[in-house]
Amino acid sequence: DIVMTQSPDSLAVSLGERATINCKSSQSVLYSSNNKNYLAWYQQKPGQPPKLLIYWASTRESGVPDRFSGSGSGTDFTLTISSLQAEDVAVYYCQQYYSTMYSFGQGTKLEIK
Amino acid sequence: QVQLVQSGAEVKKPGSSVKVSCKASGGTFSSYAISWVRQAPGQGLEWMGGIIPIFGTANYAQKFQGRVTITADESTSTAYMELSSLRSEDTAVYYCARDGPPYYYDSSGYYYFQHWGQGTLVTVSS
Numbered sequence: 501d502i503v504m505t506q507s508p509d510s511l512a513v514s515l516g517e518r519a520t521i522n523c524k525s526s527q528s529v530l531y532s533s534n535n536k537n538y539l540a541w542y543q544q545k546p547g548q549p550p551k552l553l554i555y556w557a558s559t560r561e562s563g564v565p566d567r568f569s570g571s572g573s574g575t576d577f578t579l580t581i582s583s584l585q586a587e588d589v590a591v592y593y594c595q596q597y598y599s600t601m602y603s604f605g606q607g608t609k610l611e612i613k
Numbered sequence: 614q615v616q617l618v619q620s621g622a623e624v625k626k627p628g629s630s631v632k633v634s635c636k637a638s639g640g641t642f643s644s645y646a647i648s649w650v651r652q653a654p655g656q657g658l659e660w661m662g663g664i665i666p667i668f669g670t671a672n673y674a675q676k677f678q679g680r681v682t683i684t685a686d687e688s689t690s691t692a693y694m695e696l697s698s699l700r701s702e703d704t705a706v707y708y709c710a711r712d713g714p715p716y717y718y719d720s721s722g723y724y725y726f727q728h729w730g731q732g733t734l735v736t737v738s739s
Contacts, residue, residue: 501675531719531721533719533720534719538721538724540725540726542658542726544658549708549710549729549730549731549732550650550658550708550710550726550729551729552713552725552726552727555713555724555725555727556725561727593657593658595658595725595726597721597723597724597725598721600663600672600721600722600723601660601672601674601675602648602660602663602674602723603660604657604658604659604660605657606657607657607658
């Protein structure tokens with residue numbers, strides 16, 4: 501099974517500053533036949549289901565603010581929030597869908613400094 | 614507008630079973646994989662298994678093999694997750710989630726979770 505490891509486990513950033521969350525997979529999630537990375541990012545706020553932010557590692561879901569961006573390829577990925585807003589306080593998860601045995605990272609808790 | 618509406622909270626005794634439903638509306642039900650993801654209190658997300666309704670065959674995470682059964686009823690656009698031999702560690706919120714692309718988007722068949730149900734709390738307690 502593919503193991504997803506996020507870093508850090510928690511992060512405190514000042515309003516308006518950049519937040520960066522990393523995700524590493526135990527094997528590549530890049531599908532060579534179409535050159536797509538099978539990697540998604542989700543945001544979860546307390547008491548709510550997760551919300552899709554990014555898929556194919558860098559494609560922003562409709563309606564997601566453009567301060568959210570995803571990058572990386574193969575085994576190393578990054579979610580960046582360019583200018584942190586108060587409403588971005590949440591837990592963020594990466595997920596691979598390269599293998600039909602899906603797996604999530606352990607989550608990164610993002611707070612305001 | 615795709616919506617997934619799950620059944621209500623359950624309280625179960627250890628050793629019993631629970632069956633949670635997930636009714637989809639909007640879009641084509643049969644061509645999109647539906648997965649079940651659970652979240653224990655204060656913990657992360659854990660994928661349990663999924664099904665593409667038009668094929669009817671589910672795949673399961675190894676951890677839950679033999680204890681979970683995922684089915685789909687195309688006539689009512691409803692997916693089900695049944696978990697047996699419940700123990701206290703199964704206390705969690707259970708979510709259904711539907712893929713973004715249909716199964717035929719590429720040779721993979723399973724994709725990212727674009728739509729989520731509201732979650733169903735299952736409490737296992739004697």
